[in-house]
Amino acid sequence: MNSLTDAQLAARVARDIPDGSYVNLGIGKPTHVSSYVPEGREIIYHSENGIIGVGPTPPEGEEDFEMIDASKRYITTAPGAAFFEHADSFAMMRGGHIDIAVLGAYQVAENGDIANWATLDEKFPPAVGGAMDLVVGVPTIFVMMRHTNRDGTPKLLRKCTYPLTGLAIVSRVYTDLAVLDLAPEGFRLVELTPGNTLEEVQALTDAKIHS
């Protein structure tokens, strides 16, 4: 089975982000998407902690403790950037002003439900952050994740078993093995990572993949 690396997956997601979009990148793998924007496109990145126009990582020695993104990484500003406080930041997210959000997930179900904030392990404190606000407010939700868990169990399910973050809101899922749209009938194949067959990918997916 052919599997994309995290960098290849980030580049694949970046291809689908149109010029002129306002985009929020979730914590973890999605933060890498900004490194792979095709030339000629201007994408403006929003970070929930109060900046629109996130620029690249600063050179070593020029880090500023008060210039960070939602993943707590050091950032700079891009041309056209603005700072704001939290209530305004979440007005942008909840109020439909951001075009696309790219999120990681534990599980995605065939009806577009997403679970990415809590597991069933009660010893592990839940941490929701801004995920629930993004999924209700941003019209296009891309999920970027491994196709299966480390133990091989599926993450693309008929029904999520973990507590939900949002209901029926995922637009498209990018995994190391395939790209799938959320259609009225369920997961619909957009493309397979070259070299993979639908049968192979289906065997690692709990829900049916429609082609």
Place this chain on the structure above:
Amino acid sequence: MDKRLPDLATAVARIEDGARLMIGGFGSAGIPFGLIDALLDHGAKGLTVISNNAGAQETGIAKLLKEGRVAKVICSYPRSPGSIWFERRYEAGEIELEVVPQGTLAERIRAAGAGIGGFLTPTAYGTLLAEGKETRVIDGRGYVMELPLHADVALLRADRADKWGNLTFHGTARNFNPVMASAAKYAVAEVRELSDVPLDPERVVTPGIFVQGVVEYGVRP
């Protein structure tokens, strides 16, 4: 009018045991480390801490947790790299935790400061975090009723202040600081620099009416 305070100890002197405390900051930005250290020296305990995170390593809120001063945490994201003291207290059942979606946390604080009795948000509708809450469907969309979140004291971090309590900020250090200023009975800010002259009104981010005390603390983390 002069809201300048002589030192950090004076700024936290009125905080009582069991106080509801808002603490500004997100990640490493905008955290009032000086005021938190002064609060540790002051000794208040049984605190309810309202903040986005629950501290990391041995600094800020993590120090309050380590020293056993916190009874309850209301936040959106308690788990961060290095949030060992939160995790330790939580696992031992020594603190109560209320997880609130981040936008709902900011808006509940805003509502308190703005005199709003509650609001309907689509965030968390149909999820575990809406359980037990009033809901409504408007134009086919589900909403959750959320209530304002007030505090006795807000500890804030800003860049500059004048003696009227007007505040400006640096970079992503605004975060929860401006909204928390409005929602507490007593909001006090440590600032990098106290200005001898009035701040330019065009550049003020948090108007002084929301701020009861300012104290200079030039140390940047």
